[in-house]
Amino acid sequence: MVDKFIEDGKNKVSVDTKIEGKVGEIDFGTLKSGGLIKQRQKDMFTVRLRCPGGRVPLSKLEKIVEVAKKYAGDYVHLSFRQSIELPYVDYRNFKAIYEQLRQVDQKIASCGPRARVPTACSGCEYNPNGLMDTQKMVKLVDEQFFGYELPHKFKISFSGCPIDCARTNEMDLGFQGAVKPQWDEETCIGCRICSKACIEGAIECAPETGKPKYYPEKCLYCGDCIRACPTNSWQERIKGWNVRVGGRHGRHPIIGHKIAEFISDEDVPRFITTIIKWYENNGKGRGRIRIGVILQIPEMWNMLVRVLRDEFGDKIIENPKPPAKNEIHFE
Amino acid sequence: MSQLKIHTSLNLRNVGCPLNFVKTKLMLEQLSDGQILEIIIDAGEPIRNVPRSIKEEGHRIVSVEEYSDGAFRLLIQKNGGLK
Numbered sequence: 166m167v168d169k170f171i172e173d174g175k176n177k178v179s180v181d182t183k184i185e186g187k188v189g190e191i192d193f194g195t196l197k198s199g200g201l202i203k204q205r206q207k208d209m210f211t212v213r214l215r216c217p218g219g220r221v222p223l224s225k226l227e228k229i230v231e232v233a234k235k236y237a238g239d240y241v242h243l244s245f246r247q248s249i250e251l252p253y254v255d256y257r258n259f260k261a262i263y264e265q266l267r268q269v270d271q272k273i274a275s276c277g278p279r280a281r282v283p284t285a286c287s288g289c290e291y292n293p294n295g296l297m298d299t300q301k302m303v304k305l306v307d308e309q310f311f312g313y314e315l316p317h318k319f320k321i322s323f324s325g326c327p328i329d330c331a332r333t334n335e336m337d338l339g340f341q342g343a344v345k346p347q348w349d350e351e352t353c354i355g356c357r358i359c360s361k362a363c364i365e366g367a368i369e370c371a372p373e374t375g376k377p378k379y380y381p382e383k384c385l386y387c388g389d390c391i392r393a394c395p396t397n398s399w400q401e402r403i404k405g406w407n408v409r410v411g412g413r414h415g416r417h418p419i420i421g422h423k424i425a426e427f428i429s430d431e432d433v434p435r436f437i438t439t440i441i442k443w444y445e446n447n448g449k450g451r452g453r454i455r456i457g458v459i460l461q462i463p464e465m466w467n468m469l470v471r472v473l474r475d476e477f478g479d480k481i482i483e484n485p486k487p488p489a490k491n492e493i494h495f496e
Numbered sequence: 497m498s499q500l501k502i503h504t505s506l507n508l509r510n511v512g513c514p515l516n517f518v519k520t521k522l523m524l525e526q527l528s529d530g531q532i533l534e535i536i537i538d539a540g541e542p543i544r545n546v547p548r549s550i551k552e553e554g555h556r557i558v559s560v561e562e563y564s565d566g567a568f569r570l571l572i573q574k575n576g577g578l579k
Binding site for chain 2: 293354356357358361362364389392393395396
């Protein structure tokens with residue numbers, strides 16, 4: 166019998182167990198990496214593919230279809246984390262599927278207590294609202310951090326702008342593109358378009374001159390003023406990632422709040438490393454626990470803020486808020 | 497800016513997004529580089545979206561005037577974009 170927790174990897178699958186009398190055909194090494202999810206049906210698994218940022222090159226897609234036609238059900242399922250899943254795969258075919266997908270460098274995803282495939286929106290490459298290159302970052306983060314073993318699952322996402330399609334507040338660690346504007350008086354013609362373009366009320370124009378006044382406390386850093394200004398009088402002052410930590414969904418959702426502003430692309434790997442090392446060290450002995458649960462303990466939250474401030478200085482905001490429960494079942 | 501020679505005018509009052517921009521774009525395609533198109537667009541969504549799209553396409557908004565009803569008059573120079 167196949168253990169129903171096979172997707173949890175290590176120690177849950179006995180190599181000695183005979184599966185339908187065909188021990189030799191199963192590569193248990195590959196099972197342990199996760200991405201294989203037991204179905205209700207006997208012998209049937211769903212194979213979850215690794216599709217960082219939900220971007221699948223056509224060359225890979227063609228191979229995936231070819232493999233699915235041969236070994237899986239007659240549809241694919243798009244997972245909530247943007248990956249393609251092949252349902253109704255007989256475990257006897259795992260090895261063949263791995264090998265054929267490997268020909269196009271298509272990898273299998275992970276399950277269990279580790280860093281998951283990062284998700285992202287389409288980003289600044291062609292989305293007019295996009296401020297930061299989410300797809301570039303998701304690729305880099307997938308290469309560097311995917312599968313890193315941690316006390317519990319660890320989800321990272323990237324949103325290119327404050328519309329936040331990648332729901333960074335529901336992630337263990339979320340990065341959201343942001344741009345702080347600055348205004349140049351000399352080139353401004355007082356046309357007032359910026360105050361109309363800003364739907365947050367962060368820009369008001371003087372009735373007589375039309376010259377804008379900027380209220381940073383109302384600004385979401387979306388860059389609409391910069392894009393709308395006919396004379397380029399609104400320009401980018403600083404651009405980067407606003408970071409939220411400690412969110413999750415599931416039975417007991419938690420909202421992660423902003424902890425850092427305008428983190429550069431170059432600093433993202435160091436930021437992730439700092440967080441996951443802290444989580445690794447401080448999650449020890451607590452069982453399967455999400456970082457957002459640990460961070461609701463005030464002294465743990467203060468400790469992480471101190472660690473981050475030592476590392477990133479004033480990029481860490483003043484008085485950041487710890488993750489907060491967002492109970493949906495017992496309101 | 498009053499001495500700018502307007503080549504063509506488009507009244508896009510009550511024309512919503514994105515049709516107002518599409519009409520602007522199609523008209524600009526018929527102009528030569530440097531010529532001026534005058535458009536009138538509504539407040540709200542149009543004034544939030546149209547100027548930005550004009551800029552993204554490499555044209556230059558050389559004059560902006562707000563009417564008392566909140567509508568805007570823009571003069572657009574074809575392919576006169578700021579760098």
